[in-house]
Amino acid sequence: MEKVMTKQFIRVLAFTAVALSLSGAAIAQLSKPDQPPAGVYHPKTHTFAARPHRLVVAEAVSPVTYTGTFKFVFTVKLVTPVASGEELVCYAGAGVDDYDTSTDVYYNYYDEDAAAVAKVTGSTATCTVSIPYSWLLEYASTDTVGYSYELEIVPTSTSSSLIDYGYRLHESLLPSSKVPATGATTTIAVSATL
Numbered sequence: 001m002e003k004v005m006t007k008q009f010i011r012v013l014a015f016t017a018v019a020l021s022l023s024g025a026a027i028a029q030l031s032k033p034d035q036p037p038a039g040v041y042h043p044k045t046h047t048f049a050a051r052p053h054r055l056v057v058a059e060a061v062s063p064v065t066y067t068g069t070f071k072f073v074f075t076v077k078l079v080t081p082v083a084s085g086e087e088l089v090c091y092a093g094a095g096v097d098d099y100d101t102s103t104d105v106y107y108n109y110y111d112e113d114a115a116a117v118a119k120v121t122g123s124t125a126t127c128t129v130s131i132p133y134s135w136l137l138e139y140a141s142t143d144t145v146g147y148s149y150e151l152e153i154v155p156t157s158t159s160s161s162l163i164d165y166g167y168r169l170h171e172s173l174l175p176s177s178k179v180p181a182t183g184a185t186t187t188i189a190v191s192a193t194l
Contacts, residue, residue, distance in 0.1 A: 063107075063138040068184045069130055070094045072149060076118065076125040077193045080168045082153055088118040088194070091150040091171075092129040096179065098137045107138040118151075125194075140179040147174035151194050170194050 072092035082088050095111040110133070118127035137143060150171040170192060180186045 063136045064140060064182075065134060065136050066140060066179055066182045067132075067134045068180050068182060068186065069132045070112070070147075071185055071187045072129040072131070072147075072190055073187060074118065074125070074127045074129070074149070074151070074190045074192070076127075076151060076191075078120065078123045078125055080153065080194055082120050082125070085156055086153050087156050088120060088125050088127075089115055089152050089154055090118050090127040090129055090190075091115045091152070092131060092188075092190075093148045093150075094131055094133065094145055096135060096137070096143050096145045098135075098139055098143055100139050101142050108136065110135045135179075137179060143179050144176045145179055146176045147188055148172065149174065149190050149192075151192060153194070168194060 070092070072090070074090045076088065076090075078088075091113065092115070093111065093113045095109070097109050098107040099105070100107060112131045112133050114129050114131045116127045116129045118125040148171070150169070152170075153168040172192070174188060174190065177186070
């Protein structure tokens with residue numbers, strides 16, 4: 001009889017020790033401020049609803065302002081003559097998509113455009129278009145700047161119509177580049193035939 005009582009007593013002690021250690025671990029787990037309970041027990045329905053995990057969002061990169069000037073230098077071979085009452089206009093453009101490649105998210109977009117009238121000498125025309133810019137970029141290290149240009153023969157008078165002159169237009173994209181260092185003047189040479 002004593003042996004049976006001793007075995008039962010040992011089992012009760014062992015069960016109590018395990019229960020107390022589990023309770024202590026559970027209390028320690030609940031007391032951690034950065035780890036909420038894994039779910040909620042509903043006593044009326046005797047069901048357990050899991051609590052969703054907290055979403056961890058990576059910190060955003062601090063945006064930096066990049067400033068500078070794009071300088072487009074045009075040299076145009078004229079096959080189409082620029083007649084009296086007409087002029088050749090050089091248009092230039094630069095743009096950037098501020099884009100996070102790791103999350104496939106766009107932060108911002110900038111598009112810069114400017115124009116200048118070309119100087120025509122015989123069958124050659126030259127012009128320079130300067131575009132100052134100031135861009136607030138978050139992912140400049142991976143961003144790409146795209147460039148484009150357009151050449152157009154237009155009437156010098158705004159009252160002229162398309163019928164009054166030989167309309168001619170040429171446009172194209174140029175090779176892209178990384179975002180220039182802030183304060184830089186970036187020269188883009190353009191050679192074209194019009």
